[in-house]
Amino acid sequence: xxxxxxxxxxxxxxxxxxxxxxxxxxxxxxxxxxxxxxxxxxxxxxxxxxxxxxxxxxxxxxxxxxxxxxxxxxxxxxxxxxxxxxxxxxxxxxxxxxxxxxxxxxxxxxxxxxxxxxxxxxxxxxxxxxxxxxxxxxxxxxxxxxxxxxxxxxxxxxxxxxx
Amino acid sequence: xxxxxxxxxxxxxxxxxxxxxxxxxxxxxxxxxxxxxxxxxxxxxxxxxxxxxxxxxxxxxxxxxxxxxxxxxxxxxxxxxxxxxxxxxxxxxxxxxxxxxxxxxxxxxxxxxxxxxxxxxxxxxxxxxxxxxxxxxxxxxxxxxxxxxxxxxxxxxxxxxxxxxxxxxxxxxxxxxxxxxxxxxxxxxxxxxxxxxxxxxxxxxxxxxxxxxxxxxxxxxxxxxxxxxxxxxxxxxxxxxxxxxxxxxxxxxxxxxxxxxxxxxxxxxxxxxxxxxxxxxxxxxxxxxxxxxxxxxxxxxxxxxxxxxxxxxxxxxxxxxxxxxxxxxxxxxxxxxxxxxxxxxxxxxxxxxxxxxxxxxxxxxxxxxxxxxxxxxxxxxxxxxxxxxxxxxxxxxxxxxxxxxxxxxxxxxxxxxxxxxxxxxxxxxxxxxxxxxxxxxxxxxxxxxxxxxxxxxxxxxxxxxxxxxxxxxxxxxxxxxxxxxxxxxxxxxxxxxxxxxxxxxxxxxxxxxxxxxxxxxxxxxxxxxxxxxxxxxxxxxxxxxxxxxxxxxxxxxxxxxxxxxxxxxxxxxxxxxxxxxxxxxxxxxxxxx
Ligand SMILES: Cc1cc2nc3c(=O)[nH]c(=O)nc-3n(C[C@H](O)[C@H](O)[C@H](O)COP(=O)(O)OP(=O)(O)OC[C@H]3O[C@@H](n4cnc5c(N)ncnc54)[C@H](O)[C@@H]3O)c2cc1C
Ligand SMILES: Cc1ncc(C[n+]2csc(CCOP(=O)(O)OP(=O)(O)O)c2C)c(N)n1
Numbered sequence: 001x002x003x004x005x006x007x008x009x010x011x012x013x014x015x016x017x018x019x020x021x022x023x024x025x026x027x028x029x030x031x032x033x034x035x036x037x038x039x040x041x042x043x044x045x046x047x048x049x050x051x052x053x054x055x056x057x058x059x060x061x062x063x064x065x066x067x068x069x070x071x072x073x074x075x076x077x078x079x080x081x082x083x084x085x086x087x088x089x090x091x092x093x094x095x096x097x098x099x100x101x102x103x104x105x106x107x108x109x110x111x112x113x114x115x116x117x118x119x120x121x122x123x124x125x126x127x128x129x130x131x132x133x134x135x136x137x138x139x140x141x142x143x144x145x146x147x148x149x150x151x152x153x154x155x156x157x158x159x160x161x162x163x
Numbered sequence: 164x165x166x167x168x169x170x171x172x173x174x175x176x177x178x179x180x181x182x183x184x185x186x187x188x189x190x191x192x193x194x195x196x197x198x199x200x201x202x203x204x205x206x207x208x209x210x211x212x213x214x215x216x217x218x219x220x221x222x223x224x225x226x227x228x229x230x231x232x233x234x235x236x237x238x239x240x241x242x243x244x245x246x247x248x249x250x251x252x253x254x255x256x257x258x259x260x261x262x263x264x265x266x267x268x269x270x271x272x273x274x275x276x277x278x279x280x281x282x283x284x285x286x287x288x289x290x291x292x293x294x295x296x297x298x299x300x301x302x303x304x305x306x307x308x309x310x311x312x313x314x315x316x317x318x319x320x321x322x323x324x325x326x327x328x329x330x331x332x333x334x335x336x337x338x339x340x341x342x343x344x345x346x347x348x349x350x351x352x353x354x355x356x357x358x359x360x361x362x363x364x365x366x367x368x369x370x371x372x373x374x375x376x377x378x379x380x381x382x383x384x385x386x387x388x389x390x391x392x393x394x395x396x397x398x399x400x401x402x403x404x405x406x407x408x409x410x411x412x413x414x415x416x417x418x419x420x421x422x423x424x425x426x427x428x429x430x431x432x433x434x435x436x437x438x439x440x441x442x443x444x445x446x447x448x449x450x451x452x453x454x455x456x457x458x459x460x461x462x463x464x465x466x467x468x469x470x471x472x473x474x475x476x477x478x479x480x481x482x483x484x485x486x487x488x489x490x491x492x493x494x495x496x497x498x499x500x501x502x503x504x505x506x507x508x509x510x511x512x513x514x515x516x517x518x519x520x521x522x523x524x525x526x527x528x529x530x531x532x533x534x535x536x537x538x539x540x541x542x543x544x545x546x547x548x549x550x551x552x553x554x555x556x557x558x559x560x561x562x563x564x565x566x567x568x569x570x571x572x573x574x575x576x577x578x579x580x581x582x583x584x585x586x587x588x589x590x591x592x593x594x595x596x597x598x599x600x601x602x603x604x605x606x607x608x609x610x611x612x613x614x615x616x617x618x619x620x621x622x623x624x625x626x627x628x629x630x631x632x633x634x635x636x637x638x639x640x641x642x643x644x645x646x647x648x649x650x651x652x653x654x655x656x657x658x659x660x661x662x663x664x665x666x667x668x669x670x671x672x673x674x675x676x677x678x679x680x681x682x683x684x685x686x687x688x689x690x691x692x693x694x695x696x697x698x699x700x701x702x703x704x705x706x707x708x709x710x711x712x713x714x715x716x717x718x719x720x721x722x723x724x725x726x727x728x729x730x731x732x733x734x735x736x737x738x739x740x741x742x743x744x745x746x747x748x749x750x751x752x753x754x755x756x
Contacts (some may be wrong), residue, residue, distance in 0.1 A: 010363050013310070014298060025303050062487035068307040068327060071363040142672070163362065 002031070003057050004083060005152045006161055007046045007064055008072040009020065011037055015069040022067065023040070028052065028060050032150030038163075043071065047152040072161060080156040087131045088113070090144040093120040097139065108134045119144060125149075170332035179534075183353040185314040185345035186215035192321040193222045195355040198249050200225055200240060200615055202233040206253025207293060208280025211345035225615065225644065230257050232608035234264020234335075236632070238273050239528055239612030242595045243570050245400060247329050248275040248612065254282055255293030258339075259300065261580030263559050263602060265335050266304035271400055271421060271601025274333035276324045277301075283343035286314055297339045301672075306334030314344050318355050326359045331366030332429065332485040367484060370501030372510060377479040378456065379513045380496045383522070385454035387476075387529045388414045391437065391466075394421030394598070395483060396458015401425065401503030402591040405458065408511045413523040417445035417532055420583055421598045429567075434533065434541075438466040439735050440580045443541035444533055444731070446741040449474055451532070457481040460501045462492040463599070472740025482506045520545040541733050541746055542584055551726040552701045554578060554653045558585040561623065561651055564708040570595060570613045570622045572605035574630030577659035580731040582625045604633030607650065611637060614646045621712060629658040629678050638691040641718045649711050650720045652684060655727040663730045688720035697722045 009015045016035055023030045031049040040046045050060060057075075065073050077082075093101050098120075105112055105122050108130070114121035124134055126152050135146065155161065183191060189212050193201060202225045205213045205712055216224055227233045230252045237248030248268070252261045258279040268275045282291040298310045307327050309320050317340070324336040343349075382388060396405050402425045409416050409426055416426050417437040426433055435442035437449055449455070455477040460466070463639030467473045473493055481489050489498045499506055502572055546556040553734075558581045561569075567589055568720040573579045573596040588594045595613055597605040610624040661676040694717050698707045704723070711719040732747035 014302075017299070018302065021302050059487065059491060066485065066487050068361075068364050 001053070001057070001077075002049065002051050003075055003077045004081070004151060005048045005061065005064070006040070006076055006153060007048065007070055008020065008161060009035075009044045009046055010069040010071060011042050011044045012069055016046075017056045018067050018069060019046065019048070019064065022063055026059075026063065028056070034150045034152055044163075045161075047150070049151055071163070074155065074161045076153045076155055081153050082156060083127050083151050083153040084125055085128050085131055085151040086125045086149040087134070089122045089124070089135070089138070090146075091120050091122060091138060091142045092118060092143075092144060094118050097142065100139065101142070104134075104137055108137070109133065141147050170644040181353045182345045182350040184211070184215070184318050184350050185340070186211035186347055187219065188313065188314070188317045188351075188353055189321070189340070189345065190215045190219045190222060191353060192355055193249065196247075196321070196325050198222055198247075199251045201251050201610075202227055202236040202240075202612070203234055203251030204230050204253065204257060206255075206257050206280060206676075208254035208282060208342045209251060209257075209278075209345075211342065211347055212251065212278070212280070212340075214347065215345075217674045222660065225253070225556050225609070225611070227608065228639050229634065230260035231264045231604065232611070232634050232637050232640070233333045234261045234275070234277065234351065235605050235608035236612040237275050237573055238264060238605075239270045239595050239609030240616045241268075241273050241275055241612070242609070243592050243613035244616045245592065246274075247325055248273065249278070250275070251278045251444075252280070253293070254280040254297070255295050256483075258297040262300060262304065262455060263604075265301055265337065267597050267600045267602040267605060268335040269304045269306070271334065271394060273334050274328040275335040276321070276328050277335060277337045279337060279339045281310070284341045285343070299338065301337045304335075305337050306332075308337035308339065310339045310341075311344055311587070312341065314346075314349055314351050318353060319359070322359050323361065326361075330531075331364075332488075367500050368502050368505060370482065370499040370506035372509065373507060374497055374499045375509050376513055378499060379510060379517065381480060381497065382412065382414075382456065382514060383452045383517060385414075386525060387448075387452050387532075388412070388454040388456065389448050389452040390414055390416035390456045390458060391419075391449065391460055392416060392422045392425055392458045393419040395462025396422050396425035396503050397459075397591040399459060399484065399490075401459065401507055404504055404507035404511060408507050408514070411515060412518075412529065413526055414456075415448055415530070417448065419439070419463070419466055419598070420596070422460065422559065423583060423594045423691040424588030424591045427589040429589055430741060436583050437741075438463075439468070440584065440731050442584070442602070442734065443539045443733055443744060443746065444536040446735065446744055447536045448533060449739040452477045455479045457483075458507065459483060461488045464492070467492060468735045468740050468743075469738050472742070496534050508570060532698060539746070539750065541750065543750065544747070545749065546701055546727075548701060550587075550701070552698070552704060552723060554581045554655070554725045554729055555585050556701060557651065557653055557704060557723050557725060558582050559624070560704045560708050561625070564705065564712055565621055565623075568621060569593065570610075570617060570620055571608045572596065572610035572613060572622070572624045574624070574626040575601045575603045576627040576630055577655070577663065577729070577731050578625050578627045578630075578653040580660075581653070584731075598689050603630040606630060607634050607637045607648075608640075610648045610650075611640055611644075611646060614648050622647075622652060625651050625653065627659060628652060628654045628681055635687070638688065638718075643690045644720060645716070645733065647714070647716050648718050650718075652720065652722050653725045654681070654684070654722055655725050655729070656681065657727055659727075659729075660731075666730070667734075667736070684720055684722040687719075693718040693720055695720045695722065697724070699724045
């Protein structure tokens with residue numbers, strides 16, 4: 001099963017490589033990993049998407065928790081949560097395709113954030129499958145470049161993952 | 164490195180306020196930590212520290228002859244005392260040489276702090292002379308590591324290193340110190356925090372009482388219970404509560420290689436070691452048990468055999484301080500996260516509250532079954548008077564000569580297994596060997612650490628002709644510090660353990676397992692100023708061993724020529740279960756019926 005795990009880490013040099021090293025050393029699957037400092041500059045928050053059966057995911061969580069730099073960990077998939085990923089797509093946009101692409105962007109609530117005579121950069125935020133659907137919906141051959149942030153997530157409700 | 168997440172109790176400090184250089188801070192911090200010995204080897208990046216050691220003294224520095232041995236000696240010191248081992252090596256090759264020793268300690272959860280020199284901070288990343296990414300290289304084989312970039316962080320980082328190394332599940336911690344951080348001309352106020360708290364690291368102490376109660380429920384109902392105990396009992400000083408609990412319950416107990424001595428090996432309730440080279444009775448009991456109580460053991464593949472066949476009838480209780488050890492390889496019914504000593508004490512109390520007077524009589528059938536298995540006498544061997552010395556006989560002779568009053572370090576191979584099988588240990592911390600990594604070359608330097616820690620005690624190292632050559636340079640260290648270690652070399656002219664596998668699984672194709680061109684070990688020992696002995700006949704062995712131990716202040720190297728064809732049995736081959744042991748061919752089929 002797919003799990004999305006949020007980890008609060010000490011914002012120390014090397015903390016990220018400990019996580020990456022753990023996954024490669026133990027042969028765990030890692031689909032995506034994003035990390036950035038939080039409002040508290042001494043803490044980083046990492047969101048990690050992995051797949052595995054229950055036993056493996058349990059081990060992954062235990063091993064992550066065991067890292068000395070890990071402050072807290074939450075498996076967002078265990079409860080109601082919101083997932084968002086950000087994507088920017090550079091597409092060929094010429095003549096009649098320009099209107100078509102603009103309509104498509106509107107339908108997906110995406111924004112066109114850069115324009116040239118021949119191209120758009122479209123920004124879209126949403127759940128991973130929405131981003132996938134947008135890519136599928138783009139006309140064949142129109143994509144020049146895609147960049148995705150990898151999912152981040154937050155639990156629903158008033159409780160927060162903090163100290 | 165910022166001080167994030169760590170609070171130190173400012174009121175509780177030593178030498179507060181004195182201005183010290185980084186090099187002096189290293190030495191002072193070791194003193195404040197109560198460190199007795201540092202095992203090390205100098206080099207450019209640590210010269211400031213060595214100079215501070217020279218000027219300041221206090222910490223006794225033991226100069227080994229290879230950095231691998233520094234780590235092993237610190238490890239042997241730690242295993243034999245329970246205290247944190249310390250080593251000090253230079254950057255680059257000093258650090259890489261130490262890696263084998265660090266990984267050895269990591270696999271067996273040994274508390275150790277390794278101080279490594281590093282090139283000056285402005286040079287980091289420039290492929291400077293003797294630069295390696297020590298933090299990167301050691302990351303997968305340490306509990307944690309630090310690179311100290313500012314002298315102001317040095318004292319608190321060293322304190323954290325000791326704290327992390329010795330608490331929770333112990334393990335090695337590397338502190339990488341760039342040379343400029345130890346600059347003798349840069350002084351900062353020295354504060355060594357006695358208490359340290361880290362918001363990201365909170366090791367568990369007590370076990371959950373509800374879980375312990377559930378375990379006791381199972382124990383009270385059990386018809387065929389077994390304790391399966393491991394290195395965690397030794398590491399967590401759980402020997403006394405374990406012994407009390409095992410005696411109170413009357414259950415049989417078996418131990419991993421790493422747990423030997425936590426429960427008295429000569430006690431009737433002890434079934435011997437389990438696993439690949441465990442006893443018939445221990446492994447059969449594992450196969451038949453209905454309630455398995457695993458204590459500080461990690462269900463290693465050498466112990467479980469094929470997982471599908473592991474304890475097929477049992478409910479499993481697992482006590483471990485590291486949650487990631489629990490249910491890693493085997494599903495567990497009652498997980499208990501906590502320190503062995505406190506959990507076992509709670510367990511004993513709850514058990515005694517509820518056990519009836521007749522509890523032990525429930526076990527009569529089980530013990531009768533075990534007695535049958537014991538009658539197989541799975542460790543039997545024949546030592547003909549005229550035949551070559553059997554390695555088993557040599558180990559038994561060693562035990563007889565010292566009456567078990569011994570710290571025994573071992574290398575890796577058949578001799579290690581024979582020692583585990585034939586030398587019972589009645590006390591913890593007496594058996595010092597590399598189990599998880601299985602590092603040849605471990606024995607002699609580990610014995611150095613143990614002998615320094617226990618100067619009055621008898622310390623021996625059992626080794627093989629291949630293993631001993633991997634750290635043979637340490638004979639020099641032993642003569643420099645006049646360490647009266649006794650080496651018993653079981654010299655079979657082979658990498659015996661490798662030869663055994665080739666005999667059994669590769670149709671006796673002995674590919675590169677013959678140890679050609681062995682030195683004359685007697686002369687070799689003598690050349691370092693030690694006593695050398697060669698023992699070739701079984702009849703000479705006992706006197707020779709006694710003579711060796713009678714030389715109380717001499718290092719004695721006993722080169723014992725043993726039967727080169729002997730194999731270690733019982734043996735569970737790869738992919739087999741506990742009930743599928745291969746026994747010594749000299750035990751006839753009839754005896755197994
Ligand atoms: C040639 C060779 C042959 C071998 N054959 C065998 C064999 O036949 N049988 C055998 O048993 N081994 C054998 N081994 C050793 C084997 O490889 C493992 O090292 C060993 O089985 C592991 O022992 P353990 O389970 O006790 O774990 P250890 O490595 O000692 O781990 C200790 C466990 O206790 C936990 N722990 C630590 N401190 C505490 C505490 N304070 N409180 C609670 N828990 C704690 C840790 O988290 C860990 O899970 C062999 C090794 C070699 C080199
Ligand atoms: C550093 C290292 N290299 C290789 C091995 C693989 N290995 C395990 S046992 C063994 C042979 C040990 O031979 P010896 O020391 O003579 O002991 P014996 O088995 O003969 O008692 C080898 C090569 C190892 N454990 N460690």
